């Protein structure tokens with residue numbers, strides 16, 4: 575926030591002094607943070623190829639250096655947003671109020687004729703996929719870091735869904751939309767961009783409604799039915815990718831392993847869940863890993879109401895003791911599934927603190943129905959599988975997860 579606060583104090587000075595020359599970064603005449611095209615041209619070396627960080631569905635992204643030394647990422651919106659300047663800037667003003675430590679900071683925008691740009695904080699470590707799927711970088715992601723990344727993304731999504739000034743459904747949660755700061759803390763990017771490209775009834779916004787293959791909830795992909803649970807589905811896929819260190823779909827693998835969701839589900843059914851964990855991890859917390867995999871599968875249930883909401887996900891990730899329902903078979907992308915609009919949570923938090931307690935799991939389950947029960951111990955932790963109740967209880971003997 576250093577740049578933002580210095581920018582605000584700069585604008586404040588400008589108001590007080592009445593001077594028009596206190597730094598060319600931004601113009602506050604519309605009561606927001608508006609950058610002049612000229613200052614962004616200079617910052618990005620006239621949008622040179624050398625400054626280009628990449629090119630996404632919205633257009634190219636450039637690294638920029640502002641006169642005060644602050645690095646920024648400038649996203650040139652090349653799509654037709656179908657919005658007038660006033661509507662566009664109103665949306666940007668709204669997005670400026672959406673602030674959380676697990677979201678990329680939006681500094682402001684630039685509108686110049688047809689050109690529209692968004693200016694973000696620059697994150698030097700790029701995106702999670704660059705670490706997760708690159709063998710030379712993945713060693714930086716040990717178990718503790720992966721679990722922190724998972725919890726950070728979950729907190730950011732909870733904020734977008736339930737705590738932000740306006741509810742935001744991201745629609746495109748995936749590894750390349752999770753940027754990492756210097757300490758590899760996760761920050762969700764591209765949130766709220768769907769608001770800048772609204773559908774108008776006659777036009778289907780094919781680029782974002784189609785999200786990204788491999789992460790999309792079936793009801794959204796097939797029917798355009800959008801709810802926060804579409805993000806929960808994508809989060810589940812991402813969670814399984816983070817634990818396994820592989821992409822949701824990898825045709826180079828054996829056919830039975832190619833689809834991550836199906837493979838994870840089959841391992842879970844055969845009680846070989848931990849075989850999914852990234853083999854490059856030398857150490858990991860087996861209890862946390864088993865819980866994360868089960869949680870990921872629950873998030874990817876075909877029936878919307880069987881998926882937890884982000885509040886339940888966060889409670890599960892931060893609790894020492896809880897019961898998770900047994901997941902049914904996850905949805906596979908692009909396959910038609912029965913879905914409902916019920917948004918009730920499928921998770922039940924267990925408030926007991928003993929390490930072997932199984933409690934009722936009030937859930938709407940489609941999973942296994944074996945009438946047996948077993949206890950497994952992993953180091954200092956244990957979980958109880960209660961197949962008669964279709965649930966698994968996790969309890970930790972460690973304090974302060």
Ligand SMILES: Nc1ncnc2c1ncn2[C@@H]1O[C@H](COP(=O)(O)OP(=O)(O)OP(=O)(O)O)[C@@H](O)[C@H]1O
Pocket residue numbers: 627628629630631632633634635647649678694695696697698700701746750751753763764
């Ligand atoms: N704030 C930022 N700091 C550093 N790099 C960034 C920033 N924002 C985007 N990038 C990089 O720019 C590239 C393009 O990002 P962008 O978000 O536009 O596309 P994407 O996530 O790859 O695809 P899509 O638009 O389909 O989500 C990515 O490599 C990303 O890592």
